[in-house]
Amino acid sequence: MSAGADGVELRRAELAEAWRDPPGLWGFLVTVDHKRLAARYIVTTMFLLFLAGLLAMDMRIQLSAPGLHRMGPQLYNESFSLHGSTMLFLVSVPVMEAMALWLVPLMLGQRNMAFPRLAAFSYWLYLGGALMLWVPHALDITPDLGWFEYPPLSGPGYAPGHRVDIWAQMITFTEVAALAASVNIIATILKLRPPGMTLARMPLFLWAMLIASLMTIFALPAIMLTTSMLIADRLVATHFFSPSGGGDVLLFQHLYWFFGHPEVYIIFIPAVGFVSSIVETFSRRPIFGYPAMVLSVLAIGVLAFGLWVHHMFAVGLPRLGNDFYTAASMTIALPAGVQIFCWIATIFSGRPRMATPLLWVVGFLVTFVIGGMSGIMTASAPLDLQLTDTYFVVAHFHYVLVGGAIFPLLGAFCYWYPKATGRLMSERLGVLAFALIVGGFNIGFFPMHVLGLWGMPRRVYTYPAEMGWGPLNMLATIGSTIAVIGGLVFVANALWSYWRGERAGADPWGGHTLEWLCPSPPPSYNFDSTPTVRSITPLWEPELLAYDGIATTKRELLVTSVMEAEPIYRQNSVGPSIWPLVAAVAVSILFVGSIFTPWALVWGALPIAITLSLWFWPTRERAKTGPLRKR
Amino acid sequence: MGGTGSMRRGAALVPVMLLVGACSGVQSPLAPAGEQAADQLWLFQLMLWVCGILYLLVVGFLGLALVRVFRNTSRLAEPELAPADRTLDRSLLVWASIIIAGLTLLAGASFVVDRALAAAQAREALRVRVTAHQWWWRIAYRDPASGRWVETANELHLPAGRTARIELASADVIHSFWVPNVAGKMDVIPGRANAIDVTPHRLGWFRGQCAEFCGVQHAKMAFDVKVDTPAEFAAWLATQARSAAAPADPVAARGFQIVTQGQCAMCHVVRGTAAAGRPGPDLTHIASRRSIAAGILSMNRGNLQGWIAQPQALKPGTMMPAVTLEPGDADAVAHYLEQLK
Numbered sequence: 001m002s003a004g005a006d007g008v009e010l011r012r013a014e015l016a017e018a019w020r021d022p023p024g025l026w027g028f029l030v031t032v033d034h035k036r037l038a039a040r041y042i043v044t045t046m047f048l049l050f051l052a053g054l055l056a057m058d059m060r061i062q063l064s065a066p067g068l069h070r071m072g073p074q075l076y077n078e079s080f081s082l083h084g085s086t087m088l089f090l091v092s093v094p095v096m097e098a099m100a101l102w103l104v105p106l107m108l109g110q111r112n113m114a115f116p117r118l119a120a121f122s123y124w125l126y127l128g129g130a131l132m133l134w135v136p137h138a139l140d141i142t143p144d145l146g147w148f149e150y151p152p153l154s155g156p157g158y159a160p161g162h163r164v165d166i167w168a169q170m171i172t173f174t175e176v177a178a179l180a181a182s183v184n185i186i187a188t189i190l191k192l193r194p195p196g197m198t199l200a201r202m203p204l205f206l207w208a209m210l211i212a213s214l215m216t217i218f219a220l221p222a223i224m225l226t227t228s229m230l231i232a233d234r235l236v237a238t239h240f241f242s243p244s245g246g247g248d249v250l251l252f253q254h255l256y257w258f259f260g261h262p263e264v265y266i267i268f269i270p271a272v273g274f275v276s277s278i279v280e281t282f283s284r285r286p287i288f289g290y291p292a293m294v295l296s297v298l299a300i301g302v303l304a305f306g307l308w309v310h311h312m313f314a315v316g317l318p319r320l321g322n323d324f325y326t327a328a329s330m331t332i333a334l335p336a337g338v339q340i341f342c343w344i345a346t347i348f349s350g351r352p353r354m355a356t357p358l359l360w361v362v363g364f365l366v367t368f369v370i371g372g373m374s375g376i377m378t379a380s381a382p383l384d385l386q387l388t389d390t391y392f393v394v395a396h397f398h399y400v401l402v403g404g405a406i407f408p409l410l411g412a413f414c415y416w417y418p419k420a421t422g423r424l425m426s427e428r429l430g431v432l433a434f435a436l437i438v439g440g441f442n443i444g445f446f447p448m449h450v451l452g453l454w455g456m457p458r459r460v461y462t463y464p465a466e467m468g469w470g471p472l473n474m475l476a477t478i479g480s481t482i483a484v485i486g487g488l489v490f491v492a493n494a495l496w497s498y499w500r501g502e503r504a505g506a507d508p509w510g511g512h513t514l515e516w517l518c519p520s521p522p523p524s525y526n527f528d529s530t531p532t533v534r535s536i537t538p539l540w541e542p543e544l545l546a547y548d549g550i551a552t553t554k555r556e557l558l559v560t561s562v563m564e565a566e567p568i569y570r571q572n573s574v575g576p577s578i579w580p581l582v583a584a585v586a587v588s589i590l591f592v593g594s595i596f597t598p599w600a601l602v603w604g605a606l607p608i609a610i611t612l613s614l615w616f617w618p619t620r621e622r623a624k625t626g627p628l629r630k631r
Numbered sequence: 632m633g634g635t636g637s638m639r640r641g642a643a644l645v646p647v648m649l650l651v652g653a654c655s656g657v658q659s660p661l662a663p664a665g666e667q668a669a670d671q672l673w674l675f676q677l678m679l680w681v682c683g684i685l686y687l688l689v690v691g692f693l694g695l696a697l698v699r700v701f702r703n704t705s706r707l708a709e710p711e712l713a714p715a716d717r718t719l720d721r722s723l724l725v726w727a728s729i730i731i732a733g734l735t736l737l738a739g740a741s742f743v744v745d746r747a748l749a750a751a752q753a754r755e756a757l758r759v760r761v762t763a764h765q766w767w768w769r770i771a772y773r774d775p776a777s778g779r780w781v782e783t784a785n786e787l788h789l790p791a792g793r794t795a796r797i798e799l800a801s802a803d804v805i806h807s808f809w810v811p812n813v814a815g816k817m818d819v820i821p822g823r824a825n826a827i828d829v830t831p832h833r834l835g836w837f838r839g840q841c842a843e844f845c846g847v848q849h850a851k852m853a854f855d856v857k858v859d860t861p862a863e864f865a866a867w868l869a870t871q872a873r874s875a876a877a878p879a880d881p882v883a884a885r886g887f888q889i890v891t892q893g894q895c896a897m898c899h900v901v902r903g904t905a906a907a908g909r910p911g912p913d914l915t916h917i918a919s920r921r922s923i924a925a926g927i928l929s930m931n932r933g934n935l936q937g938w939i940a941q942p943q944a945l946k947p948g949t950m951m952p953a954v955t956l957e958p959g960d961a962d963a964v965a966h967y968l969e970q971l972k
Contacts (some may be wrong), residue, residue, distance in 0.1 A: 036944040072947055073847045114804045146844055152821055153804040153846055238649045243822025247807065250820065285968035288719055314842075315818045315826040319749050323742050337730040338723065340689060345719045348696035351708035362697065369689050376734075380741035383674050385815020389807060389842040398931040455658030455811050460850035464927070468655040473829045510707045569854050605909060 008528065014552040015525035019111065021576055029429075030576035032116035033524055037123050038102030039420070046096040048086050048130060050487075053629065055083040057484055060502075064477035065494030077144040078462030082137060084147030085167060089174045090130050092405060093216075096270035097122075097181040099412060100209045102186055102420070104241035106515035106522060107203055110571050113558060114187035117580045117615065122180035124584030130172030132592070137165045143167035146459065148256055151241035151249050154235045165234060166369065167594035168227035172591055175220045182213035189213075192557060193565040195547050201354060203513045203536075204280075204287060207294050211301040211525035212266050218305065219266065223259035228254055235597050250315060257308035265304040267401060269297055270409035273529040275361050278408075278415050279343050279475040281511040282358040283350025286537050289342040296335035301334050313384045330380035340365060356430035361409025363438040364403060371399030374449065383517075383558070390461075392452025395565055398445050400514040410490065417494070418508045422520040423501030429493035430591040436486025444479025447472040479555065512537035517544070528557050533565075586611045636774030648945070657838045658811055664858060666814035666832035667748055675746045688729070713917035749813075756796040759787070763799070763806035763819040765845060765950065766852035769926040774872040775865075779871045782900070784912030786920045787839065787856045789813070794830045807843035810856050811858055812901055814841045827972075831847075833856040838926065847948035855892050873917045873932035874903025875971055884968025885960065901971070911951065918971045935965040 021027040023038070031037065059079050062071040071079070099273050101119055105112055113119050136142065143163045145154050156166045189210045193202070202210075229240040230252065239245030272293075280287050287293060309317065309325040343365070352358070374396040378384050387393060418424045456469050461470050507516035516539055518527050529546035531538065540545060547567065550556050555573040560566055586607040593600025640780040663669040694708040749851055749867040760780070762769040770787055771780045787810070789795050799808055799819040808827065809816035817827040841852035850890055859867060878887040890896065891906040898911035906914070917923065940961060956964065 073850060077847060150805055158846065160803055193855055212825050245971040249822060275635045284708045287713050288716055289723060292723065314816050315820060316823060319745055323745055328739050330738050333734055334727065334730050338727060341723055341726045344696050346691050348699060349714055349716065351703060351711060353703055353708065354700050365693055366690065369686055373686055376682055376737060377675065377678045380737065381670055382741060382744040383678065388813060405936050453659065457840055459844045462850055464656055467658065508816065512710065537712065540712060605871065
């Protein structure tokens with residue numbers, strides 16, 4: 001860019017005009033700006049996290065002493081079902097995709113995702129899934145069989161009504177949304193990298209999202225298949241899962257956990273990306289063992305598909321097979337252990353400085369590793385026969401999911417908050433929230449290991465006083481309450497800082513990835529020009545060159561090659577459109593209708609076909625020259 | 632399990648002793664009363680040691696790193712672009728080797744214990760049939776005298792020192808059979824013939840509970856377990872094999888009439904009488920049991936009356952319907968049932 005200050009101003013004005021959204025509500029509905037879409041995705045997941053947290057508190061109060069009658073069994077069963085389904089399907093996975101939707105183009109120095117309208121469609125359909133679960137809850141049609149609803153209990157014989165259908169179809173919603181997001185993330189990471197950002201120079205967060213998205217594409221079809229089979233069993237009397245009709249109830253469990261286990265890593269691997277970004281920035285050095293880190297994430301991604309049976313050690317499969325899955329499950333500890341070493345080694349050998357994001361990394365390490373250790377225990381087939389379906393497992397998966405994914409997420413929130421809002425969060429409130437959440441969580445959930453070893457099964461709404469489980473349950477309730485108070489402090493900090501926080505500037509932490517190059521908050525077009533990259537730490541290089549030649553007066557992106565990120569061509573990027581929203585509504589009508597009648601699949605397909613045609617209606621003029629004109 | 636017996640003694644019990652703490656111990660894998668549970672506890676102790684040491688290594692290294700964090704007072708140090716990592720590279724290899732060694736040990740130990748659990752299968756065993764229902768347990772033994780199957784409910788008796796093969800069937804949905812003091816759990820799955828071999832060795836009362844969510848009253852699907860001496864067990868089984876005692880007094884006779892000719896007989900069996908309904912638990916020797924309603928109420932006259940009159944209040948969702956009886960009749964029914972020792 002040779003032009004002076006006036007040239008830069010002109011350029012920015014042109015870009016702002018080209019990437020502008022229509023004003024007002026219409027702009028809200030039609031926008032394809034990845035930052036706006038990601039922001040509403042994140043706000044929706046956080047709101048649902050809050051609701052799921054309220055459910056958890058409700059259950060903790062019920063369990064705080066033996067024999068309480070605050071909740072009856074039905075209400076309790078609905079509560080844990082709604083809590084688990086919301087956390088797994090509507091919070092943990094979508095929030096990671098939402099973070100990626102916001103971060104990936106910024107980290108790539110790009111102006112938008114590869115498929116902007118698909119991103120909008122993904123959000124609207126996800127919102128449909130959230131409504132699919134929570135609107136029926138308001139109408140008292142709440143799923144009540146847990147976050148995995150095993151047949152025959154969930155089959156037509158034992159679960160009349162529509163509670164199960166609502167659960168099963170909510171999954172279809174969220175999984176179509178997740179697949180749309182994953183395809184988009186993969187295409188963006190592989191084809192929209194800035195010139196010079198070869199695969200070997202990608203920030204670890206991008207590696208993590210690439211692998212998590214690939215896993216999503218391989219894992220999610222299994223769950224959509226199995227819930228669709230369940231709906232078919234219930235709606236049109238197929239017999240996939242009914243033993244009397246020649247079906248097999250274990251088929252459901254195999255298909256479910258073939259998705260369910262990779263899902264845990266689909267949640268965890270993006271957290272690996274968050275932690276790596278934070279550790280690098282605050283240690284003032286590139287990550288120690290970059291190749292080892294990439295290979296570890298890849299290894300986890302592959303191994304995750306070979307150990308689903310460790311959820312089924314008690315179903316009576318052949319013992320030797322179980323032992324194979326024991327070994328495979330334990331193997332995960334190797335790449336995970338390597339990652340943990342690399343993070344600590346990076347802090348150890350850098351010039352580290354403390355701030356709340358790094359504090360969250362410390363909380364993550366101390367907590368998550370306990371979850372990893374209890375994971376090794378539950379991975380052992382003979383020992384798992386004692387541990388599975390007890391509070392030991394409840395403790396284990398909360399340590400892994402809260403410690404391993406939510407803590408890094410909160411750290412990532414603090415870390416990128418100044419980029420998104422232009423203001424820093426309060427450090428003092430941040431430390432307070434950290435202490436309450438991490439402390440309260442550990443006080444609340446560590447005793448659950450012991451409760452499991454004292455024989456308390458999971459999913460019980462009450463227990464007799466003679467069992468001696470009362471005091472530790474009370475402790476668990478107290479700890480959870482502390483953590484919830486910490487959560488409120490965190491939210492208060494985020495709200496207060498939004499208006500009153502210290503101004504951040506473009507790069508408050510001195511990070512090295514490209515998102516710190518653009519202003520905070522980023523304008524609609526993100527970057528004045530496409531940066532080029534010559535190392536793994538571009539912003540720590542003495543100078544950064546821009547790649548010129550991308551249009552400023554219309555929406556255009558630079559497409560580069562998959563391996564070496566060499567510029568290939570310029571690509572038009574689509575503008576705002578209402579059709580993703582309309583298509584999501586049409587798809588929702590089909591999904592909702594198909595729990596009532598199979599004909600919804602037939603008639604519901606028509607509006608989808610119409611809206612998709614309009615979505616993809618060509619806007620370019622037909623070529624004036626070329627074979628078509630030469631009659 | 633000969634091989635691990637000596638190792639079992641080798642692993643120190645200290646951490647587990649601390650864990651046992653305030654728990655009642657009648658439903659805990661930490662207080663084994665069976666060979667299988669003892670093997671599993673040995674494995675747990677080994678895991679606790681290995682994982683505990685690995686955890687301390689991680690936290691120690693993190694502590695060292697944090698010392699540097701808090702020593703650093705500069706706000707934003709210049710980034711170091713090409714740090715020399717040779718020592719750390721070597722340490723990573725050492726760390727990976729430690730993990731591999733630990734995992735190999737644990738996977739190997741896990742395999743050995745799994746073989747030990749499987750070994751019980753080869754022994755000549757007492758056969759016990761357990762059928763899980765929403766939300767209670769039907770239990771049946773072969774009577775050695777007559778060769779017939781003898782049914783009871785919600786109370787499992789096992790002779791000490793002898794392996795029992797528990798054959799599991801489900802009458803409805805998936806449940807899981809779990810007596811943690813004796814052995815691990817095994818799911819009870821419709822359409823599958825699962826079995827679990829258990830070898831109890833410590834006498835006493837224990838408790839089992841359904842461990843797979845099975846519907847609205849999953850929480851109240853427990854059962855009592857009694858490990859007897861072989862002689863006690865034989866005597867108990869002989870008693871269970873007998874038909875119900877005849878009513879001993881006029882009040883009991885009134886109760887007998889209501890139970891065998893009224894609503895109760897639709898679902899319950901009292902052997903030797905006209906009551907032959909199959910859906911619910913066998914009542915022939917109900918008064919010999921320690922608890923009623925699947926381990927949730929202790930067996931006494933008051934609880935019997937309460938359970939008959941208000942089952943939905945005590946166990947909401949139970950299949951047992953409320954039975955409306957005149958006060959005198961209710962008393963007679965409870966009085967009669969109380970005599971069914």
